[in-house]
Amino acid sequence: MKPTEMLKTLVGFPTVSKDTNLPLIDFVDDWLRENGVEAVRILNDVGTKANLYATIGPMVEGGVVLSGHSDVVPIDGQPWDTDPFELTQNEDKLYGRGTCDMKGFSAIALSLVPEMKFLRKPIHIALSYDEEIGCLGAPRLIKQMKEQIPQPAAVIVGEPSMMDTVTAHKGLSAFRTVVTGYEAHSSQTHRGVSAVMNAARLINWLSERDSHFKDSTPINNGFSPHHTTVHAGVVHGGTALNIISRKCEFLWDVRTIPDGPAANVYSEFQEYCNDILLPTMRSVHKGADIQTTALADVPPMREILDNPALKLAQDLTGNTVRSRVAYVAEAGQFQEAGFPTVICGPGSIDQAHQPNEFISINQMEQGEQFLRKLIRRLS
Ligand SMILES: [Zn+2]
Structure with a gap:
């Protein structure tokens, strides 16, 4: 499946934080299983939402976590020109709720799973719920990953950064x-x-x-x-x-x-x-x-310059621009749990949470190149 087809499928699940994300999680679970990958679900207390993580490749240290959140912000009261839950292309832009924040990154990662057959070091895919209402789902996801997966070398949180590296957030x-x-x-x-x-x-x-x-x-x-x-x-x-x-x-x-x-x-x-x-x-x-x-x-994400995740992202993008952002993400939580972490993902935060949210085809392609390079490096 191409990244844009995967994005179309993910955007089609209206995973606004107040509602369930289970249909999306079911889809991802099935997709991974079709590709021979067993995923683990971690439900919320009332069983209406789930985190999911999966390891592709050998269970050894030194892998890379690709982290995304499955939920999106509401569309209530926003003047959309298209159906927010149907991916719509207009010229070089793909419109839909969650396209840049942040189903674009997750879609690329998931669509490339069939190409992760020869990994020497694992890629761990992590999808959370309730990020948009205070990063409420990630703590139990991170806790269980910390206990269950061999220590990874890096966590890449794919929040929209135009593929620059973000090293600190509030x-x-x-x-x-x-x-x-x-x-x-x-x-x-x-x-x-x-x-x-x-x-x-x-x-x-x-x-x-x-x-x-x-x-x-x-x-x-x-x-x-x-x-x-x-x-x-x-x-x-x-x-x-x-x-x-x-x-x-x-x-x-x-x-x-x-x-x-x-x-x-x-x-x-x-x-x-x-x-x-x-x-x-x-x-x-x-x-x-x-x-x-x-x-x-x-917690805030602190800038740590001696950070393997930062080095990895900069190597893969060939881009040494570093920035600090005022918004909150799950990166601080991963960092606090002892994982080297960086934010790097396709799309711009300027389009996040807006009506007519979009991601450009160019950004989708840059994200795809980035993850293809990562797969090559770990294979
Ligand atoms: Zn986000």
């Missing part, structure tokens, strides 16, 4: 905060505790932390923006203008640069709640509360 901590106040008529502000107004104070506090990092972090460190960022993205609260609000909930995240000034935003946030806001809120109503839960926690 980390991510995401949270949900629920503020519980006390209802009263809005004319009686002395009798109620406004969840909305207190949430606003917290969000303002977050915004000030963001400014603090912006001003206190040295610039020109390769990241754009150059600092750890703090951001609230969703707020729900209140019932009516004339009711002091009882509930307000908001989602926020901290995206940390590696080795930056310690960004203990969560513990400082809790201190602000416990020392400043809650005493005032509870002086009006004892039941007032602020609860924060963690939704995701992804």
Whole structure:
């Protein structure tokens, strides 16, 4: 199967993170089995999604992991000109959800499995779920691979990088905060505790932390923006203008640069709640509360220049451009588990998560050349 045919098949599975990815995993499992390769599945707790990994070639050390995520971001509210789940070619571009982020890379790797017959060192294919909602699936995949496969020489995470090598990415901590106040008529502000107004104070506090990092972090460190960022993205609260609000909930995240000034935003946030806001809120109503839960926690990827994965990717591409990126990927998780890791994949992050997402035929070809060279090198 050609890489573009494989891509057409993968894009046809609408693996938005909120939905199951099992039909795609079934397909990959069958495809690998037809090629004499047994894959291992690792299900989520409720059995609706799965990671999959497979070793092609001998079970020896020094192999290469090709890592991709099977899930894609939603299309809701986006003005697409074509069916996002049907690969559509227009001139030199292939349109569809997940084409660049990142079914293109996975499609190339899978389509080349029949050519991996004479490997001396193994290629391990790893496909995760729930990457797009905080890299939630990869930890159990990586843990099991760490236990089951002989130590590989390199992990290549095929996120779209235009085949440049990415050596560092930011980390991510995401949270949900629920503020519980006390209802009263809005004319009686002395009798109620406004969840909305207190949430606003917290969000303002977050915004000030963001400014603090912006001003206190040295610039020109390769990241754009150059600092750890703090951001609230969703707020729900209140019932009516004339009711002091009882509930307000908001989602926020901290995206940390590696080795930056310690960004203990969560513990400082809790201190602000416990020392400043809650005493005032509870002086009006004892039941007032602020609860924060963690939704995701992804380590940053640190730049390590003495890195066999970086050297391998640069040898294969002949391209020594190195970059650092602000988005989060599974590379930091692989690195934290002790695998030499690099990000290198076809397509541009500029098209990721967009309506009319595409990958160019040229990028698909460059990705194919890259993996063909890798197969030759390991055979
Ligand atoms: Zn991605």
